[in-house]
Amino acid sequence: MADPYLRLDQLEVTFTGGRSPVRAVNGVDLTVDSGETVALIGESGSGKSVTLRAILRLNPEKKTRIGGKVTVGGRDVMGLGNKALAQFRGGEVAMIFQEPLLALDPVYTLGDQITEAIRRHEPISKADARKRALSLFERVRIPSPERRLDTYPHEMSGGMRQRAMIALALACNPKVLLADEPTTALDATVQIQILLLLRELQREFGLSIIFVTHDLGAAVEVADRIAVMYAGRIVEEGSARDIIHTPRHPYTIGLLKSRAHGAMTKGRRLDAIAGSPPDLADLPKGCAFAARCTLATDPCRQTQPELIQTETGTRARCLRTDQTLTRPGELVGA
Amino acid sequence: MSRQPLLQVRGLKKHFPLERKLFGGAGKTVHAVDGVDFDVLEGETLGVVGESGCGKSTTARLLMHLIDPTIGTIVFDGAPVENTRLSLRNYRRRVQMVFQDSYSSLNPRLTIEASIAFGPEVHGTPKKEALARTHDLLERVGLEPARFAERYPHELSGGQRQRVNIARALALQPKVIILDEAVSALDKSVEAQVLNLLLDLKEEFGLTYVFISHDLNVVQFVSDRVMVMYLGKIAELGRSETVFGNARHPYSTALLSSMPSIDPDNRTQHVPLAGDPPNPIDPPAGCRFHTRCAHAETVCSLTEPPLAQVEPDHQAACHMGVAGSGHSRAPEARTAAAAE
Amino acid sequence: MAQAVLPPGEIEVEAPVKAQGYWSTVWQRLRRDPVAIGAGTVLLLLFGMAIFAPWVAPADPLQGSMIDRLKPIGTEGYPLGADELGRDMLSRLIWGARFSLLMGVTPVVFAFFIGSTIGIIAGYAGGITNSVIMRTIDVFYAFPSVLLAVALSGALGAGFGNALLSLTVVFVPPIARIAESVTTQLRSRDFVEAARASGAGALTIIRVHVLGNVLGPIFVYATSLISVSMILASGLSFLGLGVRPPAAEWGLMLNTLRTAIYVQPWVAALPGVMIFATSISFNLLSDSLRSAMDIKT
Structure with a gap:
């Protein structure tokens, strides 16, 4: 099998500007093949946008420490000189943003x-x-x-x-399009137009797309694969179908369950995930989700789980996947 | 049993002059809300949906009397809300609002208990009693008073701040709470927590909600009735199940099919509605939706469709639902007459 | 069926943070800023010098001696030299701090109260009230501030009190304008709307919700005007419109010593050095204050 076109190896991004270093991205491994669309899903502070910016080295250099490797089309992005970087940005990898009015030059x-x-x-x-x-x-x-x-x-x-x-x-x-929540600020009828446009352009130009969003629906509309991020790590990753139908990480399951959707009974409460995300300046030693997880045991709090291949197709960073099997599609009311 | 409408809105309009001209000459006007009639029933949740420029937030501010309507009346509990100080003071005790931006809606220089107690103190509650009520409310919205009462807004997370805003709205013991995109800025997992809280509070305090949101999933989940707005007008109004299950206005239909699919095997294949929502500065004549509507005919660009009853508890402003409107898909005048 | 999720409705848990007031945070940040500490110390010394002038000054600032005219710096008995009338420069500089600081600070303090009141009223009221007030204020902008101060002092007549008055008038418009723009911005914030929605009257809202948020930025701006005020005041004295001789005031001293610039340039420059040091300290402190108050969430 050919090498993936874009590859992140153990990407780490730490912001050192503040009082204590903020570990925004903590070892992200991600591959994107030519012509593939991968959605990075996560809440605010999950490190999804920072990861995206790191690929173009857009984070402020003086206040950021970047570790790990970014390879695009066989070239090491971290090693590019100023001139090569300028050519790389836009020429090889281009980016679109949530608010075009800020990204476009007004004059x-x-x-x-x-x-x-x-x-x-x-x-x-x-x-x-x-x-x-x-x-x-x-x-x-x-x-x-x-x-x-x-x-x-x-x-x-x-x-x-x-x-x-x-x-x-x-x-x-460009060969790669990085999309940072491009449809979040749009109206519903316009959002779907843009999602379909991206899908169409991707097919036509054979683009690789990384699509960052907090909206599962938008991700499903465009992505072949979905990677779920939490506290700077990818906690689960797999084909869009497997992630939606048979997720195995408790956080992914929680996200799907807490969604309000039409098929649910009126007046029923939502299965909300309790608690809030951890402080990125003070990450726990073990699984970052353990504090909010009902399945967490002592080993979860002590060690950092590795991504493991589950039998339902996804790869999950969880020690308790034996407890997280659901009926396929159950969580989305299928 | 017919429930008494708690709020009756009639002929409400708000036009904003776009540029004030010094010497005569009318400038352009934004027709933000352009003649809406609806009721809010006691104890219900009325969902309001629509895209930017549809007038849903202006409607919220009008309901709250934060801005004066150009024309139109609001009747609360049988008595018209008048633009006098006393009337407004009483009205505002009964109707409260929660804003979208949890940070901007709290005074950064006040502790959260001071922010919550402000309302009751304005209405003459002694300081001690106001503080006691504040602590009760904090407890009730899930923020332990001992830990949170004396904090400042920037020391809280977005979800916690929105809980504070909800507590502040409750502090005046209102009957109606207007939630203007109150959960839209929150992360999904926190949004679910706050929605649950809102459901619980509604039951506990017997509240009535006007729930404004662009997120149809959430509106469908919380609302008893739904009002779909387009360019300052009501497009459709009815029970949530009917509007979501059997939409009669083409705009509602398009809006519903614009919701991203959550099923990877069944993704959206066709764009339900082309174009952007037009500008409310120069709304199209006739039916405001005719410029984007797939079923538009001549009549649509000429006459404005009234908000008409299409079935019990279900109104839509579309010529296709009005007998004898001149639209080819309209029901026959005779059958409609016979049905009545 | 998975049990991956806690029972619903649990609140977000996080470690308790000690509540800390806004101003104490600002103070802490200010204390960590070396520039602020430096400027603050200089100003403290200057104010101390002014207050304790009778005890600190080694000699009588008004007692001259014709023999000791224009002694250079370092002469025995005259550590900073003597002026054109043989008065001790050090003592005159110390006594001069009284008038100079007073002329720098007082007009700004008065203008701060008057300008803030006008600006907050205009900003909160909005609409026509705002237009009327602010257009009136704009009239004062038609004149350069130096010219306005000179013209007013000239019209009112020379003297300390009139100089203060004319400087106050000069500083009211810029402060009012800042106050108006901060208040206008604030007025559209949701929490002011929420306060209106709770039925509170305008005065209550201004007192509880507006003042606390606008006085800070206006104050920062006002501190930056102190240096301007000092320089203008010195200018007035220089022109003979402010403090009158033989009283010691830096601007006046600079004026009377200007003839000695070729004879004793270092002595003649001393009042200028003092004015410079004081205004730069006020400006640095004001900058530090601005950045210390800029607390992001």
């Missing part, structure tokens, strides 16, 4: 921003670059693209801006 038209980005990476004429920008706008289904190229970001609606940002990200034919 240039969208057309200018895209042509500029293309010309930074490739020696082509302005007219050719603009032609490509136009075809990108058509690809992301922006109505009357010719006219929209000459508008400023604030003149567009939220959905259009997100499409424009995707066009900008795809401008230099």
Whole structure:
């Protein structure tokens, strides 16, 4: 089997700016094949966005300590020089954000921003670059693209801006698209449009996508595989189907159970996960979820569980998977 | 038995002038809420859903009388709410609100007990009694008073702060609580905890909720009745099961099918609704939804459909549901007349 | 069936944190800031010097001696030299601190109260009230502050009291403007809405919810004006519109010594050094205060 296109080995990110170091990411191993979409799911503080930023080395260098290895297309990202890094960002790996208004430059038209980005990476004429920008706008289904190229970001609606940002990200034919909660701020009817667009573009361009979200539904709509993060670690990982139907980590199970959904009886209480996530500046020695887990035993609190292959297909970082078998689909009311 | 409507809203409108012109000439106007009529029944949870610009948050602020309506009336418990100090003071004791942003809605310089006790003290409760009630409420929302009462908002997590906001709303012993996206900013696992708390409190204190949210899953879970809003108007209003199970307005249908599927084997294949919600500055004439509606016909761009009864306890503002409206899918006038 | 989840409704558990007030946190942060400590110490020394001038000063600041005119720094009996009338510079600088600090601080204190009141009222009321008040305030912006101070003092006549008054008038508009903008921002915060929703009147809301949040930023801004005030006051005295001779005041001293700049440049520069040191200390302290008060959640 061919090597995965993108690979994270024992990625660690520690923020050293504050009073005590904050261990945002604590040893993440993740592989993404060419043309594969992986969703990173987690709550605020789980380290999902930090992981994503680490791939592009976007975290502030002076206040961040990064450990482990990031390999993209056979190249070690941590070892890239300034020039190679600039080429790598956008050219090989591009990123889209939750709030396009903050990510796009307010003083240039969208057309200018895209042509500029293309010309930074490739020696082509302005007219050719603009032609490509136009075809990108058509690809992301922006109505009357010719006219929209000459508008400023604030003149567009939220959905259009997100499409424009995707066009900008795809401008230099990247192989990998990193998506940081790109649909969270959008309205429901627009969110589904963007999710389907991403799915379509992924197929067409053979992109590898890492899609960061806190929303299981959005993840299921786009992802082939899902990795669930908690306190800076991937606690469970597997195909979207296995994660939804037969999850084995108590946290994943808890997330699925605490979801309000239509099939549930009116007035019934939700099975909420008790407690709140641990302090990243003071992580427990053992499993970070142990304090909130009903199955936790002393070994859970003492040792850091390894990711193990379960017989239902997922890999879970849990010592008690013998206790977590559910009827397939039970948790989502199937 | 018919329940007495606790809140009756009639013809409520709020227009915001976009730019104030110094010398005459009307500037543009945002039609944030553009004529809505609905009731809130005692003891129910009325869910309000819609996308940005649909007017749901403005409706909440109007209900709370934080902004004055351009026109329209709100009747609470049989008596109209008037814009006088005394009337508002009494009204606000009975109707309270919880905001989306748990941090911004607490004064950063006050301890949480001071924030909660503020309301009762304003209404003349002696300080000692107000504090005692505050501690009871903290206990009730799951925050141990001994540990939390004297903390400041930034020392709490988002979920804990939202519990404080709920306690503050309860401090005046209201009958109605307006929850404006009250759980939307919380992480999913915390959201479930707070939803459970809201359910418990409702039962314990016999509360009535107006639950505003963009999350249809949550609205479906908590609501007895649901109101779907689009561009300042009510598109559909009815019992939760009927609206979710048998939506009669094409917008509601589209909104429902926009919910991401949780089944990996059955992902959404087609975009249910194209385009972005239009701007409430210049709402389209006729039916406001006709610009995005798959079933739109000439009549839709000409006349505005009334919010009409489509079955008992279920209203929709769509020409397709009104007999003789001129829409090809409308029921025959005769059959409709016979049914009545 | 898995039992992976605790019984519902449990609260979020975390280690208890000792509750700490906002201002005590600010104070702690300030104490850890070396710049703040340095500037604070300098100012403390200056104020101590001013208060205890009669005891600290080695000689009478008004007693001159024609023989000792413009003695250089280090002369016996005149550790910092003597001025153009043979008065002891050290003593005059110490006594001068009284007037100079008074002229620096008092107008800002008055302007702080007046400006904050105007600004908070305008900011909280909003609408037409705001427009009327703030446009009136804007009129004062038409004049450069130095010109305004000079013009007012000139019109009122020279003298210490009039100088204070004109400086106060100069500082009210900028403080009112800051107060207005902070209050306007605050007014749209949800907790002010929530307070209105609980039925509280405007005065109660201002007292409980607004003041505590706006006075801090206004105060920081006001401290940064102290140095400006000192320099303006010195300028007024320099022009003969402030403190009158023979009283010791740094600006005035700078004026009278300017003729000696070629004879005894170091002595002539001393009042300027004092003004510089004091204003820079106020500015540094104000900067530190600003960053100490910027507590993020």
